[in-house]
Amino acid sequence: MTRFWVIGLVLASAQLAWAADPAASLRPTPRGGNAVEQPITLEQSGALAQPQQSVEQDAAKQRGGLFSSLRPLFRSPKAAKEGRAKKKLLAKGAVCGDLAIQGERVGRVTGKLRGCVIEDAVRVRSVSGVGLSQRSVMDCKTADALKVWLDGSAKPALSKQGGGLSSIRVAAHYACRTRNNKKGAKLSEHGKGRAIDISGFRLVNGTEVSVLKGWNAKRYAKAMRRMHKGACGPFGTVLGPKANRFHLDHFHFDTARYRSGSYCK
Template sequence: MIRAAVLSVLIISADAAIAADPAASLRPTSRGGNSAQQPVTLEQSGAIAQPAQSTQQENAKTGGGLFSSLRPFFRTKKVAREGRALKKLREQGAVCGDVAIQGEVVGRVTGKIRGCVIENAVRVRSVSGVGLSQKSVMDCQTASAIKNWLDGSAKPALAKQGGGLQTLRVAAHYACRTRNNQKGAKLSEHGKGRAIDISAFKLRDGTEVSVLKGWNAARFSSAMRRMHKGACGPFGTVLGPNANRFHRDHFHFDTARYRSGSYCK
């Protein structure tokens, strides 16, 4: 009897509490003015606890998600620092997916002669820290070949001369023309964005060495020949003062490929 009385009191108290606070009930309740009753969700009923405000704010800051919260554990300070440096360099104008090649994207370039087309041209202003005397239009394969040549041959060849290499004197880059501007000749690789002509090298102390004068100069002949030879590989065609009368005063480099390999003279 006593137990039954206690149980009755508890039930009456629970019903009174629910009546006082309908939101605490899991049963449908009417919503103002609408005779149709709509179910209350578990979140609305309070059956599922809502995250604290501070936790919500923290999730907003981190972007939420498991991997966002674990990201700091996967990156060292060095990797994060290198990532920021890479982003900065890209913002400064990296092209061809290489931060060492600085310039701007041009897109498709066409000329008056049939075949004078570059599908994805770039205008390059510097490569591996070495400036070009004029912004030069080419494709990314040629830009990458310049980088490989500079890093592997040109910069080392002049490292002990006048403080090192600073600028390449560009005689020609993209131009829709025939080879050596000869009437009836085949289309030049310059017309395809695959070539660059270099006539001189400027050093950091202000000295400028031309191919014409430096090729046989006692001070620079060794470096000139090293740069000429080192270009054979990164480029498909390498022509210099010994090639013919058209190249006495400059190096011609292009990325045309032949079955027999590179042609260097």
Template sequence: MRSLILAFVVSAGGAIAAPDTSLRPVHRDGAGLKLEQSGSIAPRPRDAAGQAAVEGGRGLAQSLRPELRPRKFRRIARAQERLRKKGAVCGDVDIQGVVVGRVPGSKRGCGVTDAVRIRAVSGIGLSQHSVMDCGTAKALKTWIDETAKPAFSRKGGGLKNIRVAAHYACRTRNNRPGGRISEHGKGRAIDISGLQMRDGTLITVRSGWNDPATSKAMRRLHKGACGPFGTVLGPESDRFHRDHFHFDTARYRSGPYCR
């Protein structure tokens, strides 16, 4: 009987001493855990500051998880977005203004069915709030984003405002008596006489066209408008456009008319 009890104790002791064969993965060093002799995982001791002790001075001292933006800044961002949407016209938050609706013309052929009054496009202000249709407003946005902003990105801190010489006006072409109604009289044109930089520098079409410092950029403005707009006239087109660009969205079968 004694021999049977002794054999049972020896067998049980052998089972207890058996190595841990668990397949549970072991945490990497530096992750805040250590492997005990028994093979089980236990938390590393923490220092007085509450941070996990790191062997050999290695490991991360703090979490890499990005901090959340303070609530104040999130509220400001949401408020700004609401204001942008509130002032948006033509279904585009980057075109800021108000809806005007129908604009009747005092002459036959004048008037705009669905007009808007634009004050800013893609963050660029207009010197005077300009009346036009949405097709013209969207063409203006394309030109500002793809041509005007890049052309002056390194001058005076970048483009800030556009000097508008004319927008909607019920008149004939070049104000000639008895002439055809201008695209201005249909809300499909805008005249630009200059551009103002963020540092206050004003570059006019008249002076900038042949100025060695700005002539390349001014010609880029002219060329870049040909496509978004159907008609583009500049200082070399005729005597009526020596001091401004004329852009309108009239379309021709032969393609854009640019001079």
């Protein structure tokens, strides 16, 4: 009787163990040198690892989103370099983004007549080391054209005269008026900040050469004509002593453009 009672007790214990952990009761045990592969658990299969991976991905997305939102606040190295260069130019008195053009930014300029507007004007005092007799208001396109003309024509033309070109005498720059100040005429390019009139040149040794007297002077005639011709291209309109009676004493340069090309006379 006792023997049957012991056997019953063992069977009952086995049933309780199986109910508590069925997976454990089915696990095969290693056998002599031929180990049977253990079944992959849920943790090993990645079924429980997936939520952890999702959390890491979400964290990465959040980090990326944060830095993405901050990206506009950070400037690229190129943009930062350009910004620093611009500040240095302004600190040195440069306008139009060119160290050779010295002056100050004026901003928007308007006049009494319709169309007398310069959206982003500058007041220029010197270009390529050549001084202007008066600080002249114009747009940057005109200032750039003036630089091209001075470097390519005016300075070379007078390089052998009195030590070279020192400054130019400005007869007119921005002025809200009609062409040749005629009533009812079209608005002058001066009224748009696109023109400059030059009446003379001062050399390093102090000599002054006017357009009126120098145009036909034996010593300066060649240089005068070279400067007049050299302006045709950088400027859209070039008028000199041969144009009409209004330009006997000065050169008129403006940056108006025509389909047929520059108008030079």
